[in-house]
Amino acid sequence: MSLSRRSIVVAAAATVLALAGLPAAAAADIPPADAVVHSPNVTHVLNIPKPDPIAGTINTDIAFQGDYAYVGNYGGFSIYDIRNPKKAKAVSSVVCPGAQMDVSVYGDLLFTAVDSSRNDDSCNSTGQSATVKESWEGVRIFDVSDKTNPKYIKSVETNCGSHTLTLVPGKGRDKNKNVYIYVSSYQPAANFPDCAPPHDKISIIKVPLRDPAAAEVAATPVVFPDGGNETQPGLLLPTSGCHDITVYAEKDIAAGACMGDGVLFDIKDRLNPKVTARTTDPNFAFWHSATFSNDARKVVFTDELGGGGAPTCNEATGPNRGADAIYEIVRGKLVFKSYFKIARYQDDSENCVAHNGSLIPVKGRDIMVQAWYMGGLSIWDFTDSTRPREIGYFERGPRSDGGGGGIWSAYYYNGYIYGADFNEGLDVIKIDDRLTDSAKHVRFDRLNTQTQESYKDGHGHGPGPGHGHGPGHGH
Known part of the structure; x- marks a missing residue:
């Protein structure tokens, strides 16, 4: 899906804010209904709608x-x-x-x-x-x-x-x-x-x-x-x-x-x-x-604050709830270090909370991709446990019908990111970034x-x- 000029500007601006640790909070920053937006280092390669036999039920x-x-x-x-x-x-x-x-x-x-x-x-x-x-x-x-x-x-x-x-x-x-x-x-x-x-x-x-x-x-x-x-x-x-x-x-x-x-x-x-x-x-x-x-x-x-059905990626909920918590394992115990949550605020019609993700196999760094329901997917670095940061993202704007949904799971496999969207089907996404480029050489059988x-x-x-x-x- 091609991006409008405005969508590209929104995506780039939100990335700059997120990388700076600042909230992308203004209502003007929320993408238009049904629009696909993403950071400049992310490409939307392909979307495959749900096959007809299961088109009426949600992907997981x-x-x-x-x-x-x-x-x-x-x-x-x-x-x-x-x-x-x-x-x-x-x-x-x-x-x-x-x-x-x-x-x-x-x-x-x-x-x-x-x-x-x-x-x-x-x-x-x-x-x-x-x-x-x-x-x-x-x-x-x-x-x-x-x-x-x-x-x-x-x-x-x-x-x-x-x-x-x-x-x-x-x-x-x-x-x-x-x-x-x-x-x-x-x-x-x-x-x-x-x-x-x-x-x-x-x-x-x-x-x-x-x-x-x-x-x-x-x-x-x-x-x-x-x-x-x-x-x-x-x-x-x-x-x-x-x-x-x-x-x-x-x-x-x-x-x-x-x-x-x-x-x-x-x-x-x-x-x-x-x-x-x-x-x-x-x-x-x-x-x-x-x-x-x-x-x-x-x-x-x-x-998963709100059980996945609530709009928790907003100023009212704040950065420490509905988020990820990073723990270090020290002498067998779990030691809390910090929280991570996407800084891109979502519309009040959009269910959004931390959900399923996987590591991106980058040597020497801790980077993962993660689904956030209607917050899309986030690519983030937690190499420094105390200062995690988003380095890329992909999302859709609020649904024009006012309904919920979004990406349930987002995983990296052999060079590409795959996102299972409730309603939109299977998204194939690619990130090109110096922090993740080495992962392209890693191949798994399963x-x-x-x-x-x-x-x-x-x-x-x-x-x-x-x-x-x-x-x-x-x-």
Whole structure:
């Protein structure tokens, strides 16, 4: 989409203000309705509208493997051929409703999270109250060896469903035999037979790679045996499990964003993760997600103030709420350093808050790209933990119909940024900046952002099956 002269001026001016640490606050700086604007170092390469089968439901998470992107959607998921990102195209869509369709891929297996109580586990299911014992929610597993025709092969029911999921590879002798799925869920109720309080745990699914149809819940470790943060003023919800977990498997650690708590885990024993550190923050309403720095000495936690539906990127909310919090890990403890929030104020009709992102693999610096719903996506540098700064961005103006939406997830993969927009589909974006240019030489075989893998000396470190190949069951 071409930019008008005014849009380019707005984009450039906002970038200057953001880099200077000043608020881009004036109403005149808010882009025109539906206009695409971005910083001068960012290019909007391509937009691919949602395929017709799932056009009526919203896009969510993204996973990558080889030349393909897997985009979750409340109505199912789509597979995109991104071999040439400038000509990326949808290959297939699977209609299989069930919020919120968090996705992870490994070899020929795609795992999708269902946090919507259904009358059965099929793709033809309809919504049914969780008060009914026979209702189902949890994880669906698909064989995606044929990208044009994915096959649904297994469902695993989990307590309170699966709001998000995190793929954890096995280790040692187990490495090529099993993968594990850490399932995060919450909001129990006394009248939910399969989701009764207290629910201070996660579910762990063990998936045998040679027989994925034998996948089952193998453990349900309690994260908060004495209860979590439940009484802090301003919490969106009291802690009752975790919202999302990011693992750094090669280092045997994980970070949990657990509603009212930020947590570090030791995951040497994949079926028995141990909490090693906890923290709370009076400015955080909902600990939503986590990202480690490449050296695992820092963790960025996000606060989804307003649950993703409120306009919190404004002067009234301020810079320290609905933001990222940067922590350094010092002698095993989480030590707060600073907040980061986009300085580009949004219209009061625009839902905007910190959301899903990933590292950009730049040697010697800590840089990530992150979605902010209708705040678009932000590229920012937290190398100095005390002075994070935005270095680039992409966003759309308020929707002309006054509705909400925006970019749910924004991830960097093999030279390009991909953004899953609620309504607009899949955006392909490129940044050209001296701070990020070295990332162009890093290549990964696979990217599940909640399963971090290190990059070293300008080369990606992506062990395990890539391009859809591996041992057993096409995996």
